Amino acid sequence: MKVFEKLKEVALEKKRTIILPEGKDKRVLQAAARLQADGYANVQIAGKTKEILTSAQENEIDLGKVTIIDMETFPQLDQMANDLVKLRHGKVNIDEAYELLKTPPYFGTMMVYEGWSDGMVSGATHSTADTVRPALQIIKTKPGMTRVSGAMIMERDEEKYIFADCAINIDPDSETLAEIAFQSAQTARMVNLDPKIAMLSFSTKGSAKGPMVEKVQKAVKIMHAEHPEIMCDGELQFDAAFVPKIGKAKAPDSKVAGQANVFIFPELQSGNIGYKIAERLGNFQAIGPVLQGLAAPINDLSRGCSTEDIYLLSILTAAQANME
Numbered sequence: 001m002k003v004f005e006k007l008k009e010v011a012l013e014k015k016r017t018i019i020l021p022e023g024k025d026k027r028v029l030q031a032a033a034r035l036q037a038d039g040y041a042n043v044q045i046a047g048k049t050k051e052i053l054t055s056a057q058e059n060e061i062d063l064g065k066v067t068i069i070d071m072e073t074f075p076q077l078d079q080m081a082n083d084l085v086k087l088r089h090g091k092v093n094i095d096e097a098y099e100l101l102k103t104p105p106y107f108g109t110m111m112v113y114e115g116w117s118d119g120m121v122s123g124a125t126h127s128t129a130d131t132v133r134p135a136l137q138i139i140k141t142k143p144g145m146t147r148v149s150g151a152m153i154m155e156r157d158e159e160k161y162i163f164a165d166c167a168i169n170i171d172p173d174s175e176t177l178a179e180i181a182f183q184s185a186q187t188a189r190m191v192n193l194d195p196k197i198a199m200l201s202f203s204t205k206g207s208a209k210g211p212m213v214e215k216v217q218k219a220v221k222i223m224h225a226e227h228p229e230i231m232c233d234g235e236l237q238f239d240a241a242f243v244p245k246i247g248k249a250k251a252p253d254s255k256v257a258g259q260a261n262v263f264i265f266p267e268l269q270s271g272n273i274g275y276k277i278a279e280r281l282g283n284f285q286a287i288g289p290v291l292q293g294l295a296a297p298i299n300d301l302s303r304g305c306s307t308e309d310i311y312l313l314s315i316l317t318a319a320q321a322n323m324e
């Protein structure tokens with residue numbers, strides 16, 4: 001896993017505390033134990049202590065120095081509930097806050113908000129919507145960003161690519177697509193990839209017409225106007241973006257066609273389906289969704305993730321905490 005060699009070094013620069021709040025899940029416990037033993041983070045797992053210990057015993061997982069946080073008896077629960085009420089500006093009352101804090105994504109997100117964890121990885125047993133909603137509501141976007149998006153790091157042997165948005169923005173407009181492209185360029189650099197961004201469509205350079213194509217064309221214009229330093233082109237079909245010969249034939253003047261390594265999908269259907277096809281038919285390892293544009297390192301998982309996916313995304317999260 002070449003991508004992760006650099007991230008492992010960054011994670012080791014200063015050992016960060018990462019919370020994995022879905023402590024019931026066997027894959028989470030396995031990843032937590034490995035992460036702690038390998039020294040890439042101080043790992044907190046949250047849940048009910050008894051359930052965590054039983055699961056660890058049944059699955060023969062040695063949790064070693066992993067910290068277990070009991071969500072029901074956590075001493076600062078009252079502080080978290082009160083802060084959650086304040087943060088939600090009348091949208092959540094105190095009873096609702098306690099209820100929300102019974103759920104791993106809200107509990108883990110508040111741990112990050114309070115500064116008791118440096119980052120969170122969740123989503124092995126919760127849908128993306130349920131995982132990211134607390135982050136969007138509580139952590140919010142980074143300065144200068146207006147939206148959060150979700151990128152997948154796709155890796156197979158020496159090949160690595162970024163696919164986005166695979167997780168959050170259901171039907172992004174042109175401005176949102178351009179912001180996703182900008183954020184994805186940053187994610188690409190984080191994994192040592194010099195971004196060449198293809199704004200994907202079913203059309204290449206006007207070969208098809210209509211509002212869906214125009215949306216992508218406008219996003220390309222925004223990218224060129226706002227970030228001329230970033231190599232970005234479109235609209236491109238995937239073959240034109242990826243295969244040099246087809247890129248030359250369909251978009252001869254493009255510097256990105258046939259060379260792209262960052263793929264921006266026009267909406268969430270194609271983004272989510274596309275990465276899962278590459279993962280399941282193409283045998284790519286899919287790490288993420290890495291949440292882009294969020295003000296703290298919180299990352300999502302697919303419920304279909306493996307122990308290895310959780311382990312690697314946790315290393316990335318610890319590294320992000322050191323890059324902030």
Ligand SMILES: CC(C)(COP(=O)(O)OP(=O)(O)OC[C@H]1O[C@@H](n2cnc3c(N)ncnc32)[C@H](O)[C@@H]1OP(=O)(O)O)[C@@H](O)C(=O)NCCC(=O)NCCS
Nearest residue numbers: 128129132133136137146147148149166167168169170272
């Ligand atoms: C992400 C998602 C859950 C947010 O929608 P929602 O639950 O309806 O949330 P709301 O629209 O009520 O917004 C909740 C908060 O998040 C914020 N928000 C919503 N989308 C956001 C985005 N893309 N970036 C930043 N903030 C966002 C809202 O501003 C709102 O903040 P506020 O409550 O402080 O005013 C929704 O867009 C979604 O379901 N996306 C698809 C997820 C999915 O199923 N992916 C496929 C599998 S990976």
Ligand SMILES: CC(=O)OP(=O)(O)O
Nearest residue numbers: 127128301302303304
């Ligand atoms: C990213 C993603 O598709 O998540 P899930 O499989 O949990 O829906």
